[in-house]
Amino acid sequence: MTQGRTRLYHLLLWVIALIFFSPILWIALASFKTKDQILATPPLFVFPPTLANYTDFFSRQNVGEYFVNSFLISIVAVLIAILVSFLASYCFSRFQPRGTSFMMFILLSIRMVPAAATVVPIFLMYSAFSWKDSWPALVLFYAMFSIPFSVWILKGFIDGVSRRYDETALVNGGSRLHVMFKVVLPQVRPGLIAAFIFNLIFVWNEFLVNFIIGGKTTTMIPTALMIGVANNLGTDWTFVATLTTLYILPPIIAIFFFQKYLLVGMTFGTVRGEV
């Protein structure tokens, strides 16, 4: 490509990126506006910013709790999922039990079923067990929710670690656990990070299940957003803008630092060259 065409191409990429970024920009700017400025047409790009929304936001009750719930539930759930997935993937990769590929297919299928299709049985099950609004029960659900992708990603990575490593360790006196955690695990660290980040973002963004089987003590940010949208005076724009801005910050930071790992996640571990 000539230089001119390259520039044109880059310009096009910038324009597309900015178009997709504009709603985020709008909501982020809105969090520094008054309610009237938010609703002004045409939209205001230059305005005196105010921090009133934030001070108002943090003076509300429970908002801290939403963040703590979101962080803790997603991190704990994904950590459990990664541990389980690592053990499962090692087994699938090394021992190849009968029907491995079918089980892998089933696993992915579970994850591909639309949440709306499963939410009713899940609700009935959680009600029957009196697990509604229970912290461990919600963590358990999200762990399950995170396992399929993690197994897919990690199996790809573990397949990439030659069995000769395992065998060398076994011959020299290592146990299976030693092989898994001291020999294989350090070599699939990029896969663990990819699975962790990818699923963390999934759980962070999950709304429906938290809304249905969560409750007062387990409300996470998306549910809080949904509940907080309406107040008695109509849509509470300043609250929505402020919470959304704070809510999207952690994933944006995570994505910025872990872009290459996300690619691994989106390709089920088949693209591993970059990490």
Place this chain on the structure above:
Amino acid sequence: MNAIELQGISKSYRRKHILQNVDLQIQAGTFTVIFGGPGSGKSVLQRLIVGLEKPDSGRVLLRGEDATRVIPSERNIGYIPQSFALYPHYSVFDNIAYPLTLAGSQRDKIRPAVERTAELLKITHLLEKKPDQLSGGEKQRVAIARGIVKNTEIFIFDDPLTGLDFKLREQLFDDFRRLRETLGATFIYTTSDALETLIMADEIAVLAEGRITEHGSTRDVFDHPQHAWTMRSLGFPESTLFEGSLHSAGSGYECHTRLFDFAVDLTSAGQPPAEVVVGIRPQDLSVNESLAPNWLSTPATIILQEDLGGELVLYLEKDSFSFESVLPHRKDHLLNGDDVVVHVDPQKLVIFDPESGFRIGQGRV
């Protein structure tokens, strides 16, 4: 004493027989090369000895004791796998120290052991590096060091020189020879390379189609191959094999082939097959020069020559059957297309059963 003894070992994968009723005894202190083509089951055989595979039937004896059910870590064998399998997250030092660390040796005992081994393989300057900073040959040396650092007297090398360039392989040949002298241990080494086999082996065990077809000293196996595959594969260039037919003549038999007709000595009693396979090493064919009056001769045409400096490889053809001859370098200039006479000592012609591939006799003066 036998360091290793295999008794009636069979192993199959997915109904495919890899090893069939293999018996093998390896004396302590020998360097035994298991020579076999790709897919002949040499790796599986070694993995059975190391304990990474369990035989379907048969027994593995180590140091005179049944070890069939003993787990790999308790067999106390130094194992150097085919790929280097160096741990990328450990330094070279830690890689070499790995077997000792796992065995729970004390730190102050590990360092001298690792340093001694590193010195033996001339890799002392690499100890602080990480495996990805090493060249292929250096990696292989580190893998060997890790394999031999253990305090044991049985070492198993699974085709350790594949994929290395020729120069490196030559250097490592030296290393192996030095190790063997220094350690005085039992070595088992698999390869499909005839040169490696001949250079290093005290003893050769030939594995073909899941069986040990012969086992003996290097000289013996080379000079008196018992199987057509061994004869063809173990040598440079490969031996020529061609068909022949046996006809009774007087009290014995004669063999008729497209190159020579000759009287034969059969080693086994009973009715020999009518069709046989005859083998001859290229080094045993001389051109335009008969060294004894009873040698056989046949006309042939030179198709191509390869001058290797010290010796000359001739590609010959007779009635569109091509074969090779290796001659010491000579003054008289042979040209491509020249008609020559090929001579051979009839005792160098080896006769094999075409069905089983085993030797049934050789030419007679």
